[in-house]
Amino acid sequence: MKRDDFIIRFAGEGGQGMVTSADGLAQAASMAGFHVQTFSTFPSQILGGPTWTQTRISTSPVRSSGDQIDVLVCFNREAYDTHKDEVAADGVIIYNLGDFQLEGDGQSFGIPFEELAKSTGNSRAENMVVIGAFAHLVNMPQEFLDEFVTKRFSRGRAGDEEIIRSNIEAMLLGRSHAAATGFTLAELSPPVKPEYPQILIKGNEAVSAGALAAGINFYVGYPISPATPILVFMERNLVGDGNFAYQASSEIEAINAVAGAGYSGQKAMTATSGPGLSLMSEAIGMAWMTEIPFVVVNVQRGGPATGLPTKTEQSDFQVALHPAHGDSAIPVIAPGTVEECFYATVSAFNWAERYQGPVIMLSEQMLAERAQNIPRPDVSKVHVEDREVYQGDNGYLRYEARELSPMPIPGGPGPYVANASEHDPFGDTTHLPHRHVHMMERRFSKLKLLEDGEYEAHNTDSPVAVMPWGGSKGPTEEAYEVLQGYGLNVAWYYTMYLHPLPAKLLEELLQKDLVIVPELNFQGQFSSYLRSLGVKAESITQYTGLPFNVSNLARRLEERLGAGARGAVNV
Amino acid sequence: MSKKNPEYDFKWCPGCGDFGVRRALEMAMQRWTVKTEQPIEQNVVVAGIGCSGNLVHLLEGQQPFGFHGIHGRSLPLALGVKMGNPELNVVVVAGDGDFLSIGGEHIAPQAARNLNVCVVVMDNGVYGLTKGQSSPTTVEGTVTSSTPYGKMEAQVSPLHLYMTLGVSFVASGFSSKVREMADLIMQGMEHPGFAIVHVQSPCTTYNNTYDVLKGDPAKGIAPVIYDIPDEHDPADRSAAMAMVDSPGLPLGLIYQDPGSVPLEQRLATATVNARSRKAEDVFDSLMI
Ligand SMILES: Cc1ncc(C[n+]2csc(CCOP(=O)(O)OP(=O)(O)O)c2C)c(N)n1
Ligand code: SF4
Ligand SMILES: [Mg+2]
Numbered sequence: 001m002k003r004d005d006f007i008i009r010f011a012g013e014g015g016q017g018m019v020t021s022a023d024g025l026a027q028a029a030s031m032a033g034f035h036v037q038t039f040s041t042f043p044s045q046i047l048g049g050p051t052w053t054q055t056r057i058s059t060s061p062v063r064s065s066g067d068q069i070d071v072l073v074c075f076n077r078e079a080y081d082t083h084k085d086e087v088a089a090d091g092v093i094i095y096n097l098g099d100f101q102l103e104g105d106g107q108s109f110g111i112p113f114e115e116l117a118k119s120t121g122n123s124r125a126e127n128m129v130v131i132g133a134f135a136h137l138v139n140m141p142q143e144f145l146d147e148f149v150t151k152r153f154s155r156g157r158a159g160d161e162e163i164i165r166s167n168i169e170a171m172l173l174g175r176s177h178a179a180a181t182g183f184t185l186a187e188l189s190p191p192v193k194p195e196y197p198q199i200l201i202k203g204n205e206a207v208s209a210g211a212l213a214a215g216i217n218f219y220v221g222y223p224i225s226p227a228t229p230i231l232v233f234m235e236r237n238l239v240g241d242g243n244f245a246y247q248a249s250s251e252i253e254a255i256n257a258v259a260g261a262g263y264s265g266q267k268a269m270t271a272t273s274g275p276g277l278s279l280m281s282e283a284i285g286m287a288w289m290t291e292i293p294f295v296v297v298n299v300q301r302g303g304p305a306t307g308l309p310t311k312t313e314q315s316d317f318q319v320a321l322h323p324a325h326g327d328s329a330i331p332v333i334a335p336g337t338v339e340e341c342f343y344a345t346v347s348a349f350n351w352a353e354r355y356q357g358p359v360i361m362l363s364e365q366m367l368a369e370r371a372q373n374i375p376r377p378d379v380s381k382v383h384v385e386d387r388e389v390y391q392g393d394n395g396y397l398r399y400e401a402r403e404l405s406p407m408p409i410p411g412g413p414g415p416y417v418a419n420a421s422e423h424d425p426f427g428d429t430t431h432l433p434h435r436h437v438h439m440m441e442r443r444f445s446k447l448k449l450l451e452d453g454e455y456e457a458h459n460t461d462s463p464v465a466v467m468p469w470g471g472s473k474g475p476t477e478e479a480y481e482v483l484q485g486y487g488l489n490v491a492w493y494y495t496m497y498l499h500p501l502p503a504k505l506l507e508e509l510l511q512k513d514l515v516i517v518p519e520l521n522f523q524g525q526f527s528s529y530l531r532s533l534g535v536k537a538e539s540i541t542q543y544t545g546l547p548f549n550v551s552n553l554a555r556r557l558e559e560r561l562g563a564g565a566r567g568a569v570n571v
Numbered sequence: 572m573s574k575k576n577p578e579y580d581f582k583w584c585p586g587c588g589d590f591g592v593r594r595a596l597e598m599a600m601q602r603w604t605v606k607t608e609q610p611i612e613q614n615v616v617v618a619g620i621g622c623s624g625n626l627v628h629l630l631e632g633q634q635p636f637g638f639h640g641i642h643g644r645s646l647p648l649a650l651g652v653k654m655g656n657p658e659l660n661v662v663v664v665a666g667d668g669d670f671l672s673i674g675g676e677h678i679a680p681q682a683a684r685n686l687n688v689c690v691v692v693m694d695n696g697v698y699g700l701t702k703g704q705s706s707p708t709t710v711e712g713t714v715t716s717s718t719p720y721g722k723m724e725a726q727v728s729p730l731h732l733y734m735t736l737g738v739s740f741v742a743s744g745f746s747s748k749v750r751e752m753a754d755l756i757m758q759g760m761e762h763p764g765f766a767i768v769h770v771q772s773p774c775t776t777y778n779n780t781y782d783v784l785k786g787d788p789a790k791g792i793a794p795v796i797y798d799i800p801d802e803h804d805p806a807d808r809s810a811a812m813a814m815v816d817s818p819g820l821p822l823g824l825i826y827q828d829p830g831s832v833p834l835e836q837r838l839a840t841a842t843v844n845a846r847s848r849k850a851e852d853v854f855d856s857l858m859i
């Protein structure tokens with residue numbers, strides 16, 4: 001029997017190589033031509049604490065981290081107890097014989113991970129033992145793995161050859177030990193290697209690369225999970241050539257610095273997560289008021305307050321839309337896949353430059369730390385926008401127009417005061433009612449410039465629609481296919497451009513009898529926004545700190561749509 | 572630009588020290604443009620929120636760029652403006668409440684990085700704009716609207732604080748001495764690093780300290796302010812420390828680090844061998 005899709009989970013204690021195992025397998029499989037996606041969830045401590053990572057391998061693009069586990073690798077007893085119930089009936093459990101021993105349960109076997117690794121002369125090759133055992137179970141040819149190890153460890157150093165040899169030996173030992181147990185799973189179908197160039201990239205890296213492609217030259221941030229990798233990336237790579245990347249002393253400092261840089265003409269960005277976004281509130285309102293472009297990436301984690309720093313949630317939509325007091329509505333873009341993380345960041349910069357104001361890019365823990373193979377973006381084809389800069393004489397009234405107007409840059413013509421207080425055309429403070437009306441309407445009118453975003457629409461004849469946002473896109477796509485298999489005719493809508501919505505999309509949504517929004521928060525934040533726009537929307541929510549499970553979501557959608565009848569829809 | 576601006580409705584009270592500070596800043600910027608042969612548009616005034624911050628709207632004559640941001644955050648804003656374009660001459664104007672209370676957390680980091688901006692603090696020992704509450708520099712025991720039983724906190728000594736935090740240029744001015752203040756601001760703008768000109772700028776409405784500062788022989792009040800003697804060497808850190816810890820309020824340049832290296836230069840040195848990467852380079856390294 002051949003299978004197109006396998007899920008392997010590595011569970012144990014932080015520091016036991018869970019991430020390198022999942023990433024290593026993802027690299028090996030993607031090099032062989034499979035499609036892969038990893039998923040990780042960590043405790044907050046640095047060492048120890050229960051951790052697990054997962055790799056899904058498939059012959060077609062992977063859209064979710066998957067439901068049931070085919071192979072569970074347990075580095076310790078606690079991991080076994082915690083995860084064994086999620087293993088599929090025909091799944092296999094590999095456990096670390098160096099740590100514990102089980103009575104034969106018909107589903108599991110032990111391998112001495114450390115002992116085998118040590119016997120190769122390379123005690124760090126434990127994860128290769130595990131990958132080898134997995135390869136045996138799914139009948140993955142060894143040549144794929146040899147190629148991966150050779151590429152990965154050919155670093156032009158003296159010890160390379162020995163490391164390659166010991167890693168391959170570790171894999172072979174894993175294979176032979178697994179073979180001796182007599183366990184097998186189905187054979188993995190041969191991969192169909194995509195013809196286009198591919199990269200294996202994590203969401204945070206895709207955001208960083210998107211910022212580079214959009215022309216970022218200023219980054220200030222403050223460390224916070226799960227956004228820290230973006231800060232680290234920028235500090236290393238955004239240097240020289242007039243670029244600036246810096247760790248500030250707080251998010252308040254970071255956001256004000258980013259506003260200062262946007263004002264002085266730079267393409268500026270900061271990245272943070274919930275607690276940091278809360279601290280940035282006032283300055284984001286200031287940027288809306290003063291009309292200063294910049295991008296805030298908010299990598300959502302569980303909240304509120306310090307919340308769940310390493311878990312995933314989609315609970316910052318409302319605060320992204322309204323981070324600040326007073327009348328404002330900040331543009332929000334949310335990618336749904338690792339690939340979209342790249343394009344969404346480019347769009348966020350383009351929007352900021354186009355409408356001259358702050359834009360919030362809502363990422364999520366599950367996207368940020370997920371490694372996935374994606375088509376290599378063609379940077380030369382990326383559309384990049386720059387703000388309209390004022391080029392005239394001095395004496396310019398920057399805020400005189402009733403809509404967007406060219407922005408003066410310090411050092412150039414047209415001095416004005418960027419004023420966080422309500423202001424007159426020059427930027428001086430005023431309290432005149434007609435001026436507040438003028439400026440309020442001016443600021444909101446600029447949102448119209450952002451209503452041309454792209455969106456997905458299928459089966460649009462149906463009066464009932466499913467519309468996920470952000471990282472729930474993948475699981476919802478899979479659940480949607482399950483529903484189609486049942487013969488349920490439901491429309492599909494999806495966009496990264498959450499506020500303002502593409503005008504045409506909103507028109508379509510307003511025609512529907514029901515729009516169901518699967519989202520990871522308690523209140524149903526996005527459907528509540530849709531309702532405020534007049535759309536008959538409701539949510540299917542989950543707030544576990546984990547992504548949707550596809551079969552569970554399909555069941556809940558089916559319950560709502562078909563009430564078991566598979567055909568008639570209860571609206 | 573407000574003199575000719577009928578929409579702008581803020582006015583300083585008669586006798587407010589901020590008038591003198593404004594004049595001094597105008598003179599210093601004027602001199603800076605002549606000396607550097609750069610246009611006024613090269614100057615950015617970043618203002619905090621308070622009576623003091625309104626200075627940015629009240630400047631007469633040639634207009635620089637301005638940013639009137641939010642309460643307490645003028646330094647982080649200035650960090651972005653300056654590092655966004657290090658060619659700009661960035662001046663921060665802020666009140667004692669804005670700079671030392673809500674914004675107090677931002678002084679130490681800029682001192683440590685030696686952010687190359689010049690700050691003019693307008694200290695009136697009170698919250699003027701919110702009508703007379705106590706500030707960090709209000710004298711202990713003072714009755715204000717927010718300290719009806721007398722202020723319980725010790726009075727902050729800003730000059731001592733700046734010295735302790737390692738600010739590389741510390742000067743002290745008085746709003747009635749406009750020419751001297753203009754000189755200090757000019758020197759602060761030319762200083763390669765973080766410069767603070769801390770100005771006594773009395774609030775005639777809520778905390779009129781003119782008599783206390785200048786003294787009044789008729790009332791038997793001895794002056795608090797004194798001019799720093801010529802012999803003082805501003806490069807001498809221990810002498811400067813001793814000065815700010817002694818009684819009285821010195822006016823003039825207290826300390827200037829002769830070896831001051833500004834942030835933009837530190838960055839250039841640290842990253843001289845670093846290579847910036849483009850999206851293409853990132854993708855090259857991630858190819859499958
Ligand atoms: C976040 C925030 N808190 C409070 C205020 C109200 N507020 C405006 S100015 C001010 C104090 C001003 O005192 P100071 O900085 O000494 O300036 P002065 O008016 O004395 O020149 C306060 C508390 C505000 N604008 N923003
Ligand atoms: S209240 Fe005080 S600080 Fe404010 S303008 Fe009047 S005198 Fe000046
Ligand atoms: Mg004050």
